[in-house]
Amino acid sequence: MYIKLAGGTVYDPVHGINAEKRDIYIKDGQITRKPDPDVKIDRIINVRGKVVMAGAIDIHTHIGGGKVNIARVMLPEDHQKDLVKKTGITRSGCGHAAPSTMTAGYRYAEMGYTACFEPAMLPINARQAHMEMADTPMVDKGAYALLGSDDFFLRMLAADTGREAISDYVSWIINATQSIGVKVVNPGGISAFKFNQRRLNLDDRNEYYGVTPREVLKSLARAVRELGVPHPLHVHGCNLGVAGNDQTTLDTINAAEGLPLHLTHIQFLSYGTEGD
């Protein structure tokens, strides 16, 4: 199936194309070179006068779910600074720190994004995350399911239930929550705090389950890899914001023992101890 985008103004920094009038050819969903003249073009889309560029993907943006909505309720004075009027084709809303869902979708599209991913979808709250994402127009959406402090998973890990059973559970969660990846936040740490444990370094044991963040990380990174989930385990590591956490991050990378990880908002997990 061939599609031709005809007459657009193309921007492609990677290939040094800067505002050139060019046709773009797409074959079976992939951009390709101009075909031979005798090849049939199934569909021509006229994009004369329009910009043609690669859409951006935001792989970590809090666009939906209970905690985002709590933020919205907490910030009425912030919304006041950026109220958005409705138009003939767009809904009203508000922007700034915790935008309303329609405004978020429109603004992402205006900035040239085509896909956005909610990185912290609590399985029990997945319905709400999907509701809010469904009300985020124009961009494609997806979410990662939080499992690092999931009681069912931690029980399996503590009981040494085995790789296959854990993979089965992870795949069940991905399907049940309709997620596109798996996330850990302070792996095992959120669970530990429920037992009033106030600190959990990579090799500290959860007071109840007896498992370490290292074990949680390895187990989930391996399950995600073995299941063939395209996005690696999305990791918000331990000790976020704490001075000296650069070492924690290096230890975390080593803990994965070669399994792929996505280390997210790494700036806040890369502090040394210099300065005040």
Added chain:
Amino acid sequence: MKTQTETQRTTITKEVTCPYCSLLCDDLVIQNDNETLKVIENGCHLARSGFENSVPSAQARIKGKNSGIDAAIKEAARILKRSKLPLIAGLGTDLAGMRAVMQLAEASGAVIDHMHNHGSVKNSLVLQDLGWIMTTLAEIRNRADLVIFAGTDATNYPRFYERVIHNRKTLFRGSLKNRQVVYIGEDLKTSKGRTNSGQRPIYIKCKQEHIGEIISVIHTMIVGDHIDSDVIHGVKLKTLVDLAQRMKEASYGVIVWAPGELTFPHAELTIQNFCELIKYLTRKTRFAGFSLGGNDGGTTAVNVSAWQCGYPLRVSFNKGYPEYDPHIYSASNVLKTRRVDSMLWISSISSDVKPPKAGIPSILLASPQTRIGYRPDVFIPVGTPGVDHKGHLFRTDSVVSLPLKQLRHGELYQVSDVLGKINELL
């Protein structure tokens, strides 16, 4: 998981979610015998009364005369079109209904408020000013060793005790053995506060409006400061010393309140006292709050409003963007001060909620068994989510939303469809 067996015209549906209070129990078994419903297993008296008294059809009416639904919808659209500032309230509907409300409110430049928001607004004010730490049903069930009911006894949420106080199964054994229930307030029914292990509840009697002060006294003592009186609003200080000690020693304490049952002025300040104490206790141990409320789609309405416009209801769309004021844009205030000149009121779940009588052109979307008490300009009967049509509702603790099943095929339109048709005609 759907399980249905059919015998002639009788159907049995398992794992039914009950919409009749905000606990949204989802283990009911309902029988449909020729479109008459009966609760076969599980479900409390609210469920039985709700499912068994629900009516599958009724006539739309304009000024009391049967009109057919299309004419009623046209007339509703005419009223809204002519209106300078409509009020869309009640909001007793599901997720789809609430999405339609938001669209219609924006299109018609209306004010929106929910029938039970006089309760939940108190929670919103605390969340906005202080913040809070809240918990869920599962965490109470599995972890709580101290549960303090402040100003409520959860009577309006009948299966609360069965689900999270008297549970026999738990993930973490310790909480069940040592569980203790405490009540603070007046006219509270405390017999259900006796735990499985025989622990009798502690009942600290005081007037509702003094609960905040009692909590402040406890907070003061926990901080380490001295209280001069021996008796505070009829309560002996040593009773509060004892409770303060129990709170400090709890592994996972919970304060339960029902904002709609704290019926004195500025009850949000009392709720703020709860949350301040919870915050202080969290320095050393685990403590959290739990709010009982949000029936009739209340929690759903707050959530949908917040994500679609940024604010938890009490918004006016009259200027084309959301203007929020929890004091001015309450349904009762805009009706009392005659700011609004038309009203569209929705109630598709409970039948004992009374729509306000407004003295302005009124459109009522309500389930047939709703006791109205006056004759609105337009009456459109609507189905109940979880009975007449599928849908989703948010539970009282907000984190969890549940899918609702369709149990019968009557003739009632869904709220979302009616509002959608009205919107098209604007």
